[in-house]
Amino acid sequence: MAKSPVRDSATLAELIPPRILPRVLGRMDLIVVYVSIIFGSYASGQMANAGWQALGIWILAYVVFLIPAGMCALELGNLFPDEGGVYVWAGKTMGKMAGFFGGWLSWMPVFGAIATWSFIIVSFLATAFGLKFELWQQVGLQVLVIWISVGVALFSLRTAQTIVNQLFYPFMALAVLCFVVGVGYAIVNGPATPLPTSWTEFVPDLSKNGAIFALAVLLLLGVETPFNMGVEMKSVKESAPWMVFGGSLMLGVLYWMTTSGILLTTPAGEADPYLALSLTYQNAGIPWLVGITALIFTLTNLAQIVIYQYAYARLLFISGIERHLPKIFAYVDPRTRTPVAAILLQGAVLTLLVVIMYSIAGLASATQVLLAALTVVWCLSNYFFIFPVVIARRNYAHLYADPDRVAWKIPGGNFGVWLVTVVATVGNTVAIYYCFAAPWVADMSVADWAPQVGAVSGASIIIGAIVYFLNLKRSGSVDVEDELAQYAFLEGENQ
Amino acid sequence: MTAKFFKVAIANLLRYGTRTLLTAAGLSLAIAAVLFVNVVSLSFESGTANVYRYVRSTSNGVANIWVTPPTGFKLDSKTGFFTATSTFSEGTADAVLKANGSQGLKVLTGQWPGTAATPLVVYGRSDRNSVSISQSAAAALGVKRGEALKLKQGSVNVAQIAQVPDLAASGVIELPLAMAQQLLELPNQVSWVMLHTQDLQALQQALTAQINALFTTDPTTSDPNRPVIAYVLEGKLGRSDLVSFDIKLAALYFNQAGSTLLGWLARITLGLGFILMLSAALLSIEERRREFGIFAAVGVSSDVFYLFLLESLILFVGSTLAGLLLGALLLRLLTPALFAWDVILKSSVLVICYLPPMVIFGSLVPAQTLLQKSPLELLRGAT
Numbered sequence A: 001m002a003k004s005p006v007r008d009s010a011t012l013a014e015l016i017p018p019r020i021l022p023r024v025l026g027r028m029d030l031i032v033v034y035v036s037i038i039f040g041s042y043a044s045g046q047m048a049n050a051g052w053q054a055l056g057i058w059i060l061a062y063v064v065f066l067i068p069a070g071m072c073a074l075e076l077g078n079l080f081p082d083e084g085g086v087y088v089w090a091g092k093t094m095g096k097m098a099g100f101f102g103g104w105l106s107w108m109p110v111f112g113a114i115a116t117w118s119f120i121i122v123s124f125l126a127t128a129f130g131l132k133f134e135l136w137q138q139v140g141l142q143v144l145v146i147w148i149s150v151g152v153a154l155f156s157l158r159t160a161q162t163i164v165n166q167l168f169y170p171f172m173a174l175a176v177l178c179f180v181v182g183v184g185y186a187i188v189n190g191p192a193t194p195l196p197t198s199w200t201e202f203v204p205d206l207s208k209n210g211a212i213f214a215l216a217v218l219l220l221l222g223v224e225t226p227f228n229m230g231v232e233m234k235s236v237k238e239s240a241p242w243m244v245f246g247g248s249l250m251l252g253v254l255y256w257m258t259t260s261g262i263l264l265t266t267p268a269g270e271a272d273p274y275l276a277l278s279l280t281y282q283n284a285g286i287p288w289l290v291g292i293t294a295l296i297f298t299l300t301n302l303a304q305i306v307i308y309q310y311a312y313a314r315l316l317f318i319s320g321i322e323r324h325l326p327k328i329f330a331y332v333d334p335r336t337r338t339p340v341a342a343i344l345l346q347g348a349v350l351t352l353l354v355v356i357m358y359s360i361a362g363l364a365s366a367t368q369v370l371l372a373a374l375t376v377v378w379c380l381s382n383y384f385f386i387f388p389v390v391i392a393r394r395n396y397a398h399l400y401a402d403p404d405r406v407a408w409k410i411p412g413g414n415f416g417v418w419l420v421t422v423v424a425t426v427g428n429t430v431a432i433y434y435c436f437a438a439p440w441v442a443d444m445s446v447a448d449w450a451p452q453v454g455a456v457s458g459a460s461i462i463i464g465a466i467v468y469f470l471n472l473k474r475s476g477s478v479d480v481e482d483e484l485a486q487y488a489f490l491e492g493e494n495q
Numbered sequence B: 001m002t003a004k005f006f007k008v009a010i011a012n013l014l015r016y017g018t019r020t021l022l023t024a025a026g027l028s029l030a031i032a033a034v035l036f037v038n039v040v041s042l043s044f045e046s047g048t049a050n051v052y053r054y055v056r057s058t059s060n061g062v063a064n065i066w067v068t069p070p071t072g073f074k075l076d077s078k079t080g081f082f083t084a085t086s087t088f089s090e091g092t093a094d095a096v097l098k099a100n101g102s103q104g105l106k107v108l109t110g111q112w113p114g115t116a117a118t119p120l121v122v123y124g125r126s127d128r129n130s131v132s133i134s135q136s137a138a139a140a141l142g143v144k145r146g147e148a149l150k151l152k153q154g155s156v157n158v159a160q161i162a163q164v165p166d167l168a169a170s171g172v173i174e175l176p177l178a179m180a181q182q183l184l185e186l187p188n189q190v191s192w193v194m195l196h197t198q199d200l201q202a203l204q205q206a207l208t209a210q211i212n213a214l215f216t217t218d219p220t221t222s223d224p225n226r227p228v229i230a231y232v233l234e235g236k237l238g239r240s241d242l243v244s245f246d247i248k249l250a251a252l253y254f255n256q257a258g259s260t261l262l263g264w265l266a267r268i269t270l271g272l273g274f275i276l277m278l279s280a281a282l283l284s285i286e287e288r289r290r291e292f293g294i295f296a297a298v299g300v301s302s303d304v305f306y307l308f309l310l311e312s313l314i315l316f317v318g319s320t321l322a323g324l325l326l327g328a329l330l331l332r333l334l335t336p337a338l339f340a341w342d343v344i345l346k347s348s349v350l351v352i353c354y355l356p357p358m359v360i361f362g363s364l365v366p367a368q369t370l371l372q373k374s375p376l377e378l379l380r381g382a383t
Helices: A012-020 A027-038 A043-050 A053-079 A086-094 A096-107 A109-129 A135-153 A157-189 A206-218 A236-265 A276-283 A288-321 A340-357 A363-395 A413-437 A446-470 A472-476 A480-486 B002-015 B017-056 B090-099 B135-141 B177-183 B200-211 B245-258 B261-287 B289-297 B301-334 B341-352 B355-371 B375-380
Strands: B065-068 B073-075 B082-084 B105-111 B120-125 B131-133 B148-151 B154-161 B171-176 B192-195 B214-216 B229-232
Touching: A012 A086, A012 A288, A012 A480, A027 A157, A027 A236, A027 A288, A043 A053, A043 A206, A043 A236, A043 A276, A053 A206, A053 A236, A053 A363, A053 A413, A086 A096, A086 A288, A086 A363, A096 A109, A096 A288, A096 A363, A096 A446, A109 A135, A109 A276, A109 A288, A109 A340, A109 A363, A135 A157, A135 A288, A135 A340, A135 B245, A135 B341, A157 A236, A157 A276, A157 A288, A206 A413, A236 A276, A276 A288, A288 A340, A340 A363, A340 B301, A340 B355, A363 A413, A363 A446, A413 A446, A446 A472, B002 B017, B002 B301, B017 B082, B017 B245, B017 B261, B017 B301, B017 B341, B065 B200, B082 B105, B090 B105, B090 B192, B090 B200, B105 B177, B120 B135, B120 B177, B131 B135, B135 B154, B135 B171, B148 B177, B171 B177, B200 B214, B200 B229, B261 B289, B261 B301, B261 B355, B289 B301, B289 B375, B301 B341, B301 B355
Parallel strands: B120 B171, B131 B154, B214 B229
Antiparallel strands: B065 B192, B065 B229, B073 B082, B105 B120, B105 B192, B131 B171, B148 B154
16 A cells, blocks of 8 residues: 555656557667667777776676666666656655656756767767868767757657667677777787786776776666656566666677777777777778778767657656646657657757857866766766665555566565665765766866866756746646646557 | 648748748848858958968978967967967977977967067077068068068078968068077077877876976866976877867867957847747737637647747748848958858858757747647637
């Protein structure tokens, strides 16, 4: 029996999406979404700076963050298989305000992520054709990249997903190629980064590489994002465990292979922080592969930001349904069943962000402060799906009793839940700490860096608070029956 | 469906023709103003890019490291040329060169202390043993090739004319470094050292260990506590290097010109143009209550978003095109010196970047306003 009527009463976020959104995402689709959201083509190049110890740091980050956070998200995704993921999970367990903030904090990083990807995509494009872009070309191309991703995200989810699925396989093939070429190069010429002489060299030394460990955690963020499309999954029960465990395994193998491939062809510390997966072929003596792989990465990275566009727009959509944001964001195209207004808004804000980035005198440091702050915000949002597991076990015991409802849960009873929660919290908190303590800009001191990151993160939270309180009255006065009636014309056609 | 909406959108814009025209005219003027400022900014940025390219040229290839005094470099407002904010000793410069296998170029730069009417740039290079001057400098000083150029400490023959490009606002006089040091009265001083290295990491390690140099890829960085700053012009130092030094430098000077009063006025005008369009759209909701009420009553109210989107798109695209043409025309008539099709094309791309946010916000706001009203509410007030 539930402890309060609020916890048991279904919200609009639970009632409306299942009636109007089609269930189209299968097991493979979800693995593609999961891997694409988390895997960064730049990650291995950045991690390679730690030498072979990077492989040990990857494992540590897996153990203390990805796996526990993934388990929390998977359990909640099973318990509340609704659209909006963290928004619904936090709302059901910690109250509506927490739900809004969980969703808000989870949504904000999309701007940092896509803005960064747009930089990287244009850099890959320049590398592919051996070009050097001028300022107007750089800005224009980044805006174009954003709107291509918006355009594809506006297709029906099935169509957009099919397009990105096609680009997923070449993406994976390139990661494997990087490893194969690395091994080949090492056999012929000897490894560019000398191989460790003892296994202890793989053991992470956090006193020396604490910031790299935090980087690894940050590079594994996004585990909860696919659950934003909860009701669009054909079967959360059957597909989500494959997505989390299969996807994590795939991620681990890919990161290990690409990091090793780079280290075998490029001396530690010399890998390009963004384009290493292409430029590594220059070091390996196969320069003709640089352009080809850069072109493929241009397309595959574009596919990744398409996924970001539609996965994150679902948070806006749900906030619109619940009136925590203007109702227009709940608008779904009757033909494609896509939250058009939410996706377009993301595109508009991202465009402004890119233009503003180039309007700031200290472009480099300002961009990094913004990205670090949005990463802090992203990590903060993780608490909204880590803590709720403990609360859900207590408050929704009756739902857990139904094996059809919760097909997967963290093993080990309460001890298991607490262990996973504490480990994930520690991993997440360490990552936040290093976002402040280890400046991302080489020539900025912690004293200059930390307050700026704090100010931008704080501003994101304050803006969220303003939005929440401005819409509080409206969200409290929504008539459920009236709202359901407004969506009635979309029902029945969604399968 | 799209074609139907398109027809309705066009019909609505034409129905309130005068208002549409006035709104479009306001927006076009704003776009023209922004284009004008962008052309000025890009011309300025393009001038500095030429200077930058010149500064990077060294005797042994294109420099990829620019070592300056700890407070960095700046653009001299009189000459339009880069200048160091101070100088450092030739001894430090030699230590820098030594770390790079004694390969590189020492430079001392400053303003011609003579009597030329326009400011001229003196550019002392350690790899020169003769005097070369640009055409405009030769004209300003009234000297020809082979003639004597009068310096403080005597005179030297001009070896070449036009071998040095005319840069920014000024002509350039290239001298041997020692001669420049005498002329500018800065004995044993240099403004900067240009290096070309194949091994950035090794050079960074050597210079950091030997003279505590600070390596950066950010042109705005300075650190008075270091003896020198090394700007990395090619290559990346870490994950903060999302864009190249060139792009950062271009953005810096593009925005410097755009941050003038004129630049802000243009942006404010664009903001006002957007507000004008929004008010027109909101006003039309009141006037079209009956139409929207019927839409809502038959259950297609949500599709009204597309109607607003199309109306906004047509209005903004039309106004942007008109504004770009108007801006180009005004440039041709008012400032023909700045008129160049390639610069206008580049500026237009930057102006067009404002278009998607304006179209989207221009449709979201009226659509949200409309969604807050029930069909009954809309029909009740309809005339």
